[in-house]
Amino acid sequence: MKPENILLSSGLAMIADFGIAQALVHAGLSPLTDSGVVVGTPGYMSPEQSAGSTRLDARTDIYSLGCVIYEMLTGQPPFTGATPQAVLARHIHEHPPSIRVVRETVPVGLEQSINRALAKAPADRFASAAEFGAALKTGGEQAPTTHSWRRFLWPAAALLLVTGAWVSRGLWWPAPGDRHTAPFDPTHLAVLYFTDRSEGGTLRPVAHGLTEDLIDRLSGVQGLQIVSPSGVRPYSEKDIPVDSIARALRVGTLVEGSVEQLVGSLRVRVRLVDAATGQQLQSAIVERPWGDLFVLQAELADSISRFLRRQLGREVRLREQRASTQSVLAWELVRQAAALTEDATALVNASRDPAGAMRLLLRADSLLARAELLDGHWIEPPIARGWVAGQLSDLSSSNEQVTWLTRGVRFADGALQITPGDPRALELRGTLRYWLFQRGGDPAHLQSLIDVEEDLRTAVTSNPGLARAWNRLSEVYQLRGDWTQAEITLRRAIEADAYLTETARSMQALFFAALERGDSAAARRWCRVGRSQFPDEYYLWECDLALLGWLSSDTADVSRAWKLVHSIEARDTADLMAMGWGVRRMLVAAILARGGMADSAREVIKMTRAQAAPPVRQTLDLYDAYVQTELGDHQGAIRALRAHLQAFPQLRDYVAHARWFVPLHADTAFKKLVGS
Numbered sequence: 001m002k003p004e005n006i007l008l009s010s011g012l013a014m015i016a017d018f019g020i021a022q023a024l025v026h027a028g029l030s031p032l033t034d035s036g037v038v039v040g041t042p043g044y045m046s047p048e049q050s051a052g053s054t055r056l057d058a059r060t061d062i063y064s065l066g067c068v069i070y071e072m073l074t075g076q077p078p079f080t081g082a083t084p085q086a087v088l089a090r091h092i093h094e095h096p097p098s099i100r101v102v103r104e105t106v107p108v109g110l111e112q113s114i115n116r117a118l119a120k121a122p123a124d125r126f127a128s129a130a131e132f133g134a135a136l137k138t139g140g141e142q143a144p145t146t147h148s149w150r151r152f153l154w155p156a157a158a159l160l161l162v163t164g165a166w167v168s169r170g171l172w173w174p175a176p177g178d179r180h181t182a183p184f185d186p187t188h189l190a191v192l193y194f195t196d197r198s199e200g201g202t203l204r205p206v207a208h209g210l211t212e213d214l215i216d217r218l219s220g221v222q223g224l225q226i227v228s229p230s231g232v233r234p235y236s237e238k239d240i241p242v243d244s245i246a247r248a249l250r251v252g253t254l255v256e257g258s259v260e261q262l263v264g265s266l267r268v269r270v271r272l273v274d275a276a277t278g279q280q281l282q283s284a285i286v287e288r289p290w291g292d293l294f295v296l297q298a299e300l301a302d303s304i305s306r307f308l309r310r311q312l313g314r315e316v317r318l319r320e321q322r323a324s325t326q327s328v329l330a331w332e333l334v335r336q337a338a339a340l341t342e343d344a345t346a347l348v349n350a351s352r353d354p355a356g357a358m359r360l361l362l363r364a365d366s367l368l369a370r371a372e373l374l375d376g377h378w379i380e381p382p383i384a385r386g387w388v389a390g391q392l393s394d395l396s397s398s399n400e401q402v403t404w405l406t407r408g409v410r411f412a413d414g415a416l417q418i419t420p421g422d423p424r425a426l427e428l429r430g431t432l433r434y435w436l437f438q439r440g441g442d443p444a445h446l447q448s449l450i451d452v453e454e455d456l457r458t459a460v461t462s463n464p465g466l467a468r469a470w471n472r473l474s475e476v477y478q479l480r481g482d483w484t485q486a487e488i489t490l491r492r493a494i495e496a497d498a499y500l501t502e503t504a505r506s507m508q509a510l511f512f513a514a515l516e517r518g519d520s521a522a523a524r525r526w527c528r529v530g531r532s533q534f535p536d537e538y539y540l541w542e543c544d545l546a547l548l549g550w551l552s553s554d555t556a557d558v559s560r561a562w563k564l565v566h567s568i569e570a571r572d573t574a575d576l577m578a579m580g581w582g583v584r585r586m587l588v589a590a591i592l593a594r595g596g597m598a599d600s601a602r603e604v605i606k607m608t609r610a611q612a613a614p615p616v617r618q619t620l621d622l623y624d625a626y627v628q629t630e631l632g633d634h635q636g637a638i639r640a641l642r643a644h645l646q647a648f649p650q651l652r653d654y655v656a657h658a659r660w661f662v663p664l665h666a667d668t669a670f671k672k673l674v675g676s
Contacts, residue, residue: 036417041076042087050088059122066117182272186252190227191642192528193236196215213301223498246275282311313499330374333367340364386411423463467497481657502532538571548588553594586623593630618647
């Protein structure tokens, strides 16, 4: 008998009768209390408890029990993290990964019941433990699968201990003949017509218009296949089970939503649903002030489209990884490593703690190494280790950066031995080789741009959806001063980025490509579009400062520039080496130089260089040369460029073509410096 068949029995009714709190104690999950701290164990705390609410009732315990049962089935709680704060934030904002992605033999009804227990809003959960137990016992609202799982074998306390041990040993992995028929591709989507929740159906045209706008936007995304409005219209406003719709439309993912009018605003609720199971993968509420309906409809469609693309990307990646290995332990180790790398990034962003982030990344690497041993034919662990090595290089001293990157290239080579020509492995190797090229160091470690370009171009030729590879390829063209080709490649990156993982960076690069081409109107356009679509990315707020630093000669803009500097630095909390700190001040110095305030410009340069660490000073030589050029001091500019190219000789082509140094092109010393 499969362990999940054991789970839902009168044993859970016993849990309900015995009391949830006592069941948690039997599971070793008794609450921990500190003075002044919210009571509870972070891995099992409800969203309202995590947020510090004092208005708690039995539905909070329902959520905690749902977490326990989730862990029994998957081997880990629904949410983990590097710190208690990170775990609590995930309870509030994220939805747990699908149980059936990890355990395909778990009955659909069981998963739905657990998902209801883990609903974010208390009102959406079961009202009592007895109701939860009854739902588990009967398999929830949908009929159970052909498995017979309604039998009681062990008492609840023993169940919690023994099943946990089975999960940890990987004994629940279903045999190949035991798997359900594979669901349809999750990248095949159907956006069902949104429902109108207004009185009298006054918002029906808005709901239908929003649905069709959303279908139109998603249809233009490479890598997604969207059912047309005529295809989903027969299912509009009909109570048809989602699995029936999925089979009829042959889709793996459904989008559902509703529209309602509040006082002075329009609210849209949207849900991303696994079509095979009916499980809600993600949800969001988008609200906009009431106004012009066409404008409002377009804004909502844009916002919802971006949300869906991001969330769908996570689900698709999860399924792809799960399908590519037969080892449950290897799969779970890779998932844990991915969570640790996310936590490391969050730790750097929140606290500028590189040492803490490195510890998390080293733990992730250790887990991935174990996964490699468990499944030596699985390409995922070595690729993941290569990216972790790249992250570790960013947090290391300059002497150790090349070591980490070289190690990462070896992981990429190992992945290519498993699957020759794999585009993701080529993307990894090309990226790491490019970073090695950027950092310079021992010439034995330098990789030519030709090798980098070959890896990246082969990767995107094989898989045009690799937006990160397109972005990196554009940087190769930027270093060569080929801004037209760089822009073409960046546009390809945006087209390829189905899940919006790289688009914000692509828009930032397009902004600078336009500046290098002298097209300030295009630069302003990319600045505006990028910031409207990705308001939380601090680097897209730097474009206003960059425009002033490149173009303004009005001394009245100096005060505005300083305000922008401080505003950006309030957002950019992860500037570990203060590189951005120094560059921003150099841009202010450029405005002063063009405005005729030479002494002030030189004072800013002096102050910035004095406070920068030595490795940062080497990079700031480039910006120093720019300001000296604006001051008309060609000799000073060439001295700074000579120092910069001594540290970074691989940037000679860029310096030769950069728009900043056009006034130096006639200077014999400059020609000699750049080899022209």
